[in-house]
Amino acid sequence: MISLTSKARLIGLTLMLPSPLLAQAMPMDGHDMGRMAPDPAPKPAEPPAHDMADMADMPGMSHDPAAMDHAMAMPGLLGGYAMTREGSGTSWQPEATPMRGVMTHKGGWMLMSEASVTLAYDRQGGPRGDAKTFSESMAMLMASREIGGGNRLGLRAMLSLDPAMGPSGYPLLFATGETANGRDHLIDRQHPHDLFMELAASIAHDLGNGRSLSLYAGLPGEPALGPTTFMHRFSGQDNPEAPIGHHWFDSSHITFGVVTIGFSSGAWKIESSAFRGREPDQHRWNIESPKLDSWSVRTFWNPTKTLSFQLSTGHIHSPEALDPDTDEQRTTASASWALPLGDKRTFAATVAWSAKDLKPGPTLTAWLGEAAYVFGRDQVYGRVEHVRENELFESGPLHHDIFGVTKLSLGAQHEFALAKHAYFAIGGLASAYAYPQVLKADYGGRGVKSFMLYGRLRFGQ
Numbered sequence: 170m171i172s173l174t175s176k177a178r179l180i181g182l183t184l185m186l187p188s189p190l191l192a193q194a195m196p197m198d199g200h201d202m203g204r205m206a207p208d209p210a211p212k213p214a215e216p217p218a219h220d221m222a223d224m225a226d227m228p229g230m231s232h233d234p235a236a237m238d239h240a241m242a243m244p245g246l247l248g249g250y251a252m253t254r255e256g257s258g259t260s261w262q263p264e265a266t267p268m269r270g271v272m273t274h275k276g277g278w279m280l281m282s283e284a285s286v287t288l289a290y291d292r293q294g295g296p297r298g299d300a301k302t303f304s305e306s307m308a309m310l311m312a313s314r315e316i317g318g319g320n321r322l323g324l325r326a327m328l329s330l331d332p333a334m335g336p337s338g339y340p341l342l343f344a345t346g347e348t349a350n351g352r353d354h355l356i357d358r359q360h361p362h363d364l365f366m367e368l369a370a371s372i373a374h375d376l377g378n379g380r381s382l383s384l385y386a387g388l389p390g391e392p393a394l395g396p397t398t399f400m401h402r403f404s405g406q407d408n409p410e411a412p413i414g415h416h417w418f419d420s421s422h423i424t425f426g427v428v429t430i431g432f433s434s435g436a437w438k439i440e441s442s443a444f445r446g447r448e449p450d451q452h453r454w455n456i457e458s459p460k461l462d463s464w465s466v467r468t469f470w471n472p473t474k475t476l477s478f479q480l481s482t483g484h485i486h487s488p489e490a491l492d493p494d495t496d497e498q499r500t501t502a503s504a505s506w507a508l509p510l511g512d513k514r515t516f517a518a519t520v521a522w523s524a525k526d527l528k529p530g531p532t533l534t535a536w537l538g539e540a541a542y543v544f545g546r547d548q549v550y551g552r553v554e555h556v557r558e559n560e561l562f563e564s565g566p567l568h569h570d571i572f573g574v575t576k577l578s579l580g581a582q583h584e585f586a587l588a589k590h591a592y593f594a595i596g597g598l599a600s601a602y603a604y605p606q607v608l609k610a611d612y613g614g615r616g617v618k619s620f621m622l623y624g625r626l627r628f629g630q
């Protein structure tokens with residue numbers, strides 16, 4: 170067990186992490202990207218009028234055209250497109266997604282940083298419900314530079330103090346997966362994330378004509394499987410709850426040992442990973458030993474700046490420590506949409522489908538729809554998901570039975586600017602569920618039964 174004082178010290182440490190970058194960011198207004206997507210080659214068909222309007226509105230934003238050109242030329246880590254096309258790991262998202270990190274330049278390096286700490290009160294209702302006050306957090310640092318020969322080096326670190334919430338995570342009805350103690354399954358709870366969420370390096374080689382080859386390695390890292398992770402996609406990133414379909418879509422986002430090769434050409438990308446199938450264990454403060462016993466293949470198609478489509482499949486060797494003889498073939502498809510509406514308004518949505526083919530065992534499917542509408546510093550968001558569950562009962566007559574469960578969450582938040590790049594948000598969300606009658610004894614009657622209230626301190630744009 171880690172003592173309270175050392176937890177406090179760690180929290181302090183993470184909060185301080187971006188401060189050197191913050192110091193660099195302060196005098197560099199002209200290099201500041203604001204909430205707009207860079208656009209290295211604006212097409213006449215898509216007038217950038219709203220982008221320009223956003224930019225002019227940004228406090229501290231330079232109106233110098235040279236500085237704007239410079240900001241628009243910000244390249245991605247893994248290819249010669251705009252950086253805003255890149256989501257978590259090696260994933261793509263719509264290029265029009267607003268950037269939330271703070272960009273700076275130093276001696277040939279392009280740096281980006283972002284951090285947030287959320288304190289949430291969580292109340293899940295019904296006989297299996299529970300209440301808890303917990304904190305979740307994330308700090309990300311990214312660095313990239315040209316290293317000659319048409320090659321770009323990328324480095325990325327993402328940390329979280331989620332382990333401080335305790336090994337059993339937070340109450341979340343119908344969420345399953347991973348373990349708190351190495352013996353019992355976590356049921357109706359969301360597991361905490363590891364201290365090290367990503368420590369990755371990448372090299373991208375420019376082949377010309379909009380084509381590039383890339384190599385990405387992480388310990389931990391994110392394999393080429395599923396859509397951009399929930400806390401990094403614009404449609405879901407301010408919702409403090411993990412989706413109950415996390416283990417269908419993006420549970421591989423922290424994988425101890427990942428190597429991915431990718432090839433992109435214009436609007437397309439194809440990539441393949443070798444990675445460790447086993448999910449992180451209950452010891453959340455350490456780095457686990459890597460292995461490459463699983464594989465995945467994924468393709469993205471971004472036909473316009475506002476759209477991104479994804480299709481992937483992966484063979485995951487022995488993902489669950491408590492069920493080591495079961496492998497999984499996970500196949501997912503998703504579409505994401507990001508629509509800048511001008512005047513600091515953005516609408517973003519994601520729909521996703523997944524099939525988890527347990528080997529041996531049944532195929533369990535899930536789908537998800539998620540949307541967020543940001544207007545100024547206010548936001549409303551929602552998520553609807555359906556999951557075919559077979560882990561709700563560890564024993565008894567319903568053990569391993571499959572139940573279709575649907576959850577709807579709606580939330581809102583308001584953010585206050587505290588200082589340049591520092592924000593404080595307050596928000597809340599409520600959830601309602603639909604499930605088979607046979608679960609009534611364990612989950613109670615239907616209706617709205619869970620809510621979360623939260624405050625969030627954020628460093629970024």
Ligand SMILES: [Cu+2]
Binds near residue numbers: 362415419422
């Ligand atoms: Cu996770």
